[in-house]
Amino acid sequence: MSRIQQLDSQIANMIAAGEVVERPMGVIKELVENSLDADSTRIVITIEGGGIQKLKVEDNGCGMDKEDALKAFGRHATSKIRQQNDLWHIGTLGFRGEALPSIASVSKLTLVTSDGNDATKVVMEYGENTLYTPQACPEGTSITVEGLFYRTPARLKHLRSANYEANLIQNLVCSFALSRPDVAFRLIHENREIFRSTGNNNLHEVIFQVFGRGAAENAVALDFSDLDYHVTGYAIKPLINRSNRNQMHVFLNRRMVRDYKLYQAIQEGYRSYLPQGRYPIVVINIDMDPHILDVNVHPSKWEVRLSKQTQLEYLLQDQIAKALQDTNLIKEVKEKPIVTTYYQPLAFEKEDLRPEPKREEEKPVVKEQPVVIQEEVVEIPLPVQEEIAKDNEVLQEIYQKPNRVEEKEETYDAVPAFPDIRLIGQFHQSYLLAEAENGLVLIHQRRASMRIAYEAMLQKQKEDTTMQQLLVPLTFHVPSTLVNRVEELNEAVAQLSVSFEPFGADTLLVREVPSWLMGMEEKDVLQDLLDYFQVEKRMTLDEVARKQIAMKASSHAVSQHTYLSQEQMEALLQQLRACQNPFITPQGKPILVMMDEKVLLKEFGQ
Ligand code: ADP
Ligand code: MG
Numbered sequence: 001m002s003r004i005q006q007l008d009s010q011i012a013n014m015i016a017a018g019e020v021v022e023r024p025m026g027v028i029k030e031l032v033e034n035s036l037d038a039d040s041t042r043i044v045i046t047i048e049g050g051g052i053q054k055l056k057v058e059d060n061g062c063g064m065d066k067e068d069a070l071k072a073f074g075r076h077a078t079s080k081i082r083q084q085n086d087l088w089h090i091g092t093l094g095f096r097g098e099a100l101p102s103i104a105s106v107s108k109l110t111l112v113t114s115d116g117n118d119a120t121k122v123v124m125e126y127g128e129n130t131l132y133t134p135q136a137c138p139e140g141t142s143i144t145v146e147g148l149f150y151r152t153p154a155r156l157k158h159l160r161s162a163n164y165e166a167n168l169i170q171n172l173v174c175s176f177a178l179s180r181p182d183v184a185f186r187l188i189h190e191n192r193e194i195f196r197s198t199g200n201n202n203l204h205e206v207i208f209q210v211f212g213r214g215a216a217e218n219a220v221a222l223d224f225s226d227l228d229y230h231v232t233g234y235a236i237k238p239l240i241n242r243s244n245r246n247q248m249h250v251f252l253n254r255r256m257v258r259d260y261k262l263y264q265a266i267q268e269g270y271r272s273y274l275p276q277g278r279y280p281i282v283v284i285n286i287d288m289d290p291h292i293l294d295v296n297v298h299p300s301k302w303e304v305r306l307s308k309q310t311q312l313e314y315l316l317q318d319q320i321a322k323a324l325q326d327t328n329l330i331k332e333v334k335e336k337p338i339v340t341t342y343y344q345p346l347a348f349e350k351e352d353l354r355p356e357p358k359r360e361e362e363k364p365v366v367k368e369q370p371v372v373i374q375e376e377v378v379e380i381p382l383p384v385q386e387e388i389a390k391d392n393e394v395l396q397e398i399y400q401k402p403n404r405v406e407e408k409e410e411t412y413d414a415v416p417a418f419p420d421i422r423l424i425g426q427f428h429q430s431y432l433l434a435e436a437e438n439g440l441v442l443i444h445q446r447r448a449s450m451r452i453a454y455e456a457m458l459q460k461q462k463e464d465t466t467m468q469q470l471l472v473p474l475t476f477h478v479p480s481t482l483v484n485r486v487e488e489l490n491e492a493v494a495q496l497s498v499s500f501e502p503f504g505a506d507t508l509l510v511r512e513v514p515s516w517l518m519g520m521e522e523k524d525v526l527q528d529l530l531d532y533f534q535v536e537k538r539m540t541l542d543e544v545a546r547k548q549i550a551m552k553a554s555s556h557a558v559s560q561h562t563y564l565s566q567e568q569m570e571a572l573l574q575q576l577r578a579c580q581n582p583f584i585t586p587q588g589k590p591i592l593v594m595m596d597e598k599v600l601l602k603e604f605g606q
Contacts (some may be wrong), residue, residue: 063140182200194505211507429561453552
């Protein structure tokens, strides 16, 4: 007897839902895309409980007639494509006809829609149609989703605190607003408006709303094209940068995508201006003939394929580099230093963070420019009390997870004893030469001194617990949903003695920093902490601080190609010997290389 059965449509929809909608953010992405496809000019998103409890997307688009209002929930039901050929030039954000049936299969969904003639209400509960009736409403569509994943507990469990989900949603809505400055977006969270764009088609204004004044004032307009692509948008000057790629907003035909290679091309454009391991803020839209763009790669539509990808990469890289070079704030870097081949942006954690450029003037480090970023000038009233709604259960679960900070610290137990060596001299003004009992030892002088500086700084961090009041508090423009999570944030950074204070709806303030942080571009360190906290990278916040310390240590290090006197070399060796782990740099590179005498003798044919 045959064992194969056709799955019923409810199961098929739930399976599709697994790919299309993973969390409230995914639902909102699909609904807003539908609103944009319906030519809406105003879209209001309302969420409660991070969208888990309830979310609603209202638009003033073309709406649907009563027949379509029901048809829309059919699997693979779409008004956007009709035949195979249409797949090769998709001009809408949606086309798969999967979102509505998928969402309706895992929630209670209420659709109210009017095309100007018919006005209809449809209620779907976990895949079942429970209501289909006329209902007056203005032209446009409103979709409310409640009890998301209520009947799919595994999914529900996967969700995080309401504030965390709200944070993701806010970032998504900001990204939509950046992709479509001609559409007015509003996001309402627990009855409070937390984001608004005007829809007056002024991208620069949206950049101000999303990233704050500093970024807006340092935004370089982009507009360039070749035969196939037309690129517009803004590149934020590299003095404002981030520790991850999350603020690289790239849109293809106004579609949000994640394309690692395009990010890389953009980073290449910034290469001469950004320290390693830092990422730019960009908002870029690339228009092209839809023929070139294959969006039918994955149900969630984040991934795409481009038939002329390399051409686009070069265009981005060259033109962005040129645009940055043309701005007067950037010190011109004439040639790429030879050592840049040493830079490995992809593996920066394993590489030396700041390899020594050979000559001073070639240093591609923007920090040294005499450019002062205009910080937002603030008056400081009493701390603003924000109501902090917390999803206690989930939060507790997170905090009960074992603290990984301890585990990640360097352990020194397994470090072998430092060999008994006698200094011979310096080689190429870059390496110390020494003899050990069974061979010749080369010591990388720059790396050695980096290790010494690193351990000294860590020691300082441990010992010096004093705090330093800042004359002018540091301010950080953040999503307001992050302001709501400030308690959670402060718990996470408590170990570093850092504390953020809410200041208005979308700003966090820091009034004092630990003394060890001073002189370490403390604003960058704190910005990194915020970035990492939001994306929950596996890296702990303590590690972020360590990374910064390592970076700083590398700038304190003795250069290669530097003559050292006998005393200096002895002192260096002495200090290295005293290190907890004298064998590798903070980034894991070897400091000592030993050439076994036996191997040497073999080379001599003995
Ligand atoms: P897709 O967007 O891939 O076509 P969906 O399941 O998201 O599939 O939507 C199904 C259909 O419902 C759409 O093709 C569209 O005709 C209609 N629809 C969905 N949302 C809206 C909306 N906000 N306004 C007008 N029509 C909509
Ligand atoms: Mg859709």
